Amino acid sequence: MDIVVCIKRVPATDTAIKIAADGKSIDPTGVQFELNAYDEFALEQALRIKEQLNAGSVTVVTIGPKDCKKQLDDALARGADKAVLLSTTDWMYDGAQTAAALAAWIKTVPCHLVLCGRQAVDSDNNQLPANLAARLGFGCVTEVSKLTLENGVFTAERDIEGAREVVTCKTPAVLSCNKGLNEPRYANLKGIMAAKKKPFVEQPATLGPRTMEIVSLTLPPARAAGKILGNGADAVPALIAALREQKAL
Numbered sequence: 001m002d003i004v005v006c007i008k009r010v011p012a013t014d015t016a017i018k019i020a021a022d023g024k025s026i027d028p029t030g031v032q033f034e035l036n037a038y039d040e041f042a043l044e045q046a047l048r049i050k051e052q053l054n055a056g057s058v059t060v061v062t063i064g065p066k067d068c069k070k071q072l073d074d075a076l077a078r079g080a081d082k083a084v085l086l087s088t089t090d091w092m093y094d095g096a097q098t099a100a101a102l103a104a105w106i107k108t109v110p111c112h113l114v115l116c117g118r119q120a121v122d123s124d125n126n127q128l129p130a131n132l133a134a135r136l137g138f139g140c141v142t143e144v145s146k147l148t149l150e151n152g153v154f155t156a157e158r159d160i161e162g163a164r165e166v167v168t169c170k171t172p173a174v175l176s177c178n179k180g181l182n183e184p185r186y187a188n189l190k191g192i193m194a195a196k197k198k199p200f201v202e203q204p205a206t207l208g209p210r211t212m213e214i215v216s217l218t219l220p221p222a223r224a225a226g227k228i229l230g231n232g233a234d235a236v237p238a239l240i241a242a243l244r245e246q247k248a249l
Contacts, residue, residue, distance in 0.1 A: 001056040001171070002110040003046045006102055006132070007039040007075060009068045010122040017219070024214045025091050035071045038117025040184040041177040046115050047079045048182065049149060057081045059109070063092050063101055063205050076195035077187030083198070086205035095127030096211040102128075103135035104206045114174040118143050129176035139173040145180050 011017060011026070012034045018027040046058045060075040061084040062068050072083035086105060092098050106114065114136070119126040126142075133140035145164075146157035154169045158178070169175070187195075229238040 001049065001053055001112045003049060003056060003058050003113045003115060004106055004109070004111050005039070005043050005046045005058060005060045005075070005080065006114065006116045006128070007043065007060050007062050007071060008036040008117070008120045008122075009033050009062060009064050009071045010036045010120055013037075013121060019217050019219065023216050025217065033067070033071070035074055036117050036120050036122075038119060038121070038177060038179070040117075041179065041181045042115040042117050043075055043078060043080065044182045044184040045147060045175075045177055046113075047185070049113070052149060059084060061086065061102065061105065063088060063098060065089055066202075069200070072200065073195055074187060076198045076200070077191040078185055079191060081198060083200045085200075085202040087202055088205040088207060090207065093123055093214060094210045094212050095123075095125050096131055097208060099128050099131035099135055100208050101205050103132055106132075106136060112171040114138065114172075116174065116176045118176050118178045129174050133174035136172070136174065139169045139171075140175075141167055141169050141173065142176045143178045144175050145178045147175070147181060
């Protein structure tokens, strides 16, 4: 089974974000980037499927600047067979535009299964997997929390409001992976050394027109300063009163 894993380079969740001078993008100066957390679950699941079948390939692909090579190398070190960088200097925030570019590339390679993270932690729009499946004409199951494969059929479980849904899906398919699906592995020294010999392909991304525009970006308001109501047991009445007043508001 030939598996493609779509990954994204995102700012680290503990990085202090600054708005760029244009007011519509983030300032990358001093920002630490990492592999999107949900994409780690997708990559791990792809590696497990390959190990289960003892056949096939795992290719990781991303769209972004040349600096994305660090995250792709990390994926190779964890066990992926090949990495592809669809290079662009554009800031990829449009889910439809990203899906179109990825679909255009995926159609050129052998692919039975596409795995994505549930969503990217920077944009949080959760649009890519379904949009990508529609463009490829593949089946789609999103936010998968448990997955098994037997006789070429996937059985996926996903959390819905107040229940857990179980669905089956044949390939070709696009699956998006949720937290709890697995425990991602880390790259070891052997994997890091092996990654240097694995195929790495860089080619320009084929980008169509954007379908959305960011008008402005603003940081959330600063958190109000904390209040000290007293010390020890003497502070309890004041705390209860403060909680009641806040609830009333």
